[in-house]
Amino acid sequence: MNPVIEAINRRRSIRAYEPKPVPRDLVREVINAGNEAPSAMNSQPWRFVVVEDGAARKELLAAALPRAKEITEQVKDVDPERYEMIKKRYAELPDPVYYSAPTVIFVIGTGRYAAHSCPLACENMMVAAHSLGLGTCWVGFGAMAVEEPDVKALLELKDGxxxxxxxxxxxxxxxPQRPPKKDAKVKWI
Ligand SMILES: Cc1cc2nc3c(=O)[nH]c(=O)nc-3n(C[C@H](O)[C@H](O)[C@H](O)COP(=O)(O)O)c2cc1C
Structure with missing residues (x-):
């Protein structure tokens, strides 16, 4: 199979990691793949904050976990199956938000083009990482840590x-197994 298509198809969200650190040249390669993504007006409205430090990762978890649990309660009636799956993770994993990953990369966007452009950088990073034998997961719950002022300061986030x-x-x-995926809905004209 074409190696790009294969990497796209075989990438999975990884929720269990070896404690082994990722060498920085590989982290840079993944970030450079993100940086090559298309962006509106070629604005490249992103920057990357890489968290490797153990104490900082603990701080992230302490900030994100109560917020993640709060949001999880809101899906209880909407999606009971997913709710039970996430609750099980809270009960069983020492880090049910960042899954004890050795490296956490925040993609920070600024300006009007960020919303459309930054997710493309994220996907490039995830596919590139897979091609390098690394695992990734976009963890929306993990972004909740930045609601804590100390974490916002740690990551040097600015308003906006x-x-x-x-x-x-x-x-x-x-x-992990491939989760069920719906067939693409396509209309040909
Ligand atoms: C915007 C976004 C937010 C996500 N947030 C989380 C999260 O907080 N925790 C988690 O375990 N997975 C998270 N995921 C991963 C999805 O659950 C995953 O992509 C989906 O189940 C499909 O599985 P696959 O990535 O292996 O194809 C997120 C994915 C996206 C795109």
Whole structure:
């Protein structure tokens, strides 16, 4: 199979990582792939904050977890199956938000083009990481940590900055099954 198509198809969200750190040259390669993404008006409205430090990652978890739990309660009636799955993670995992990934990359967007452009950088990063034998996961719950002023200061966020991801990065522990995916809905004209 074409290697790009194969990487796109075989990338999975990874929720278990080896404790082994990711060498910085690989982290840079993943970020450079993000930086190559298309962007409106070629604005490249992103920057990347890489968190590797153990104490900082603990601070992120302490800030994000109560907020993630609060949001989870809101899906209880809307999607009971997903609710139970997430609750199980809270009960079983030491880090049910960032899954103890050794590297957490916040993609920070500024300006009017960020909303459309930054997710493309994120996807490039996830596919590139997969092609390098690394695992990733976009963790929306993880972005909630920035609601804590200390975390906002730690990441040097300014008012008006938008957070995409964060994208977890690490060596995957095992290979998850492909979740069910709907067939593409297409109308030909
Ligand atoms: C915007 C966004 C937010 C997400 N947030 C989370 C999250 O907080 N926690 C998590 O475990 N997975 C999160 N995911 C991963 C999705 O659950 C995952 O992409 C989906 O189940 C499909 O699985 P796949 O990525 O293996 O194809 C997020 C994905 C996206 C795109």
């Amino acid at each position: 900055d938008a957070v995409f991801g964060p994208i977890l990065l690490g060596y995957p522990k095992g290979e």
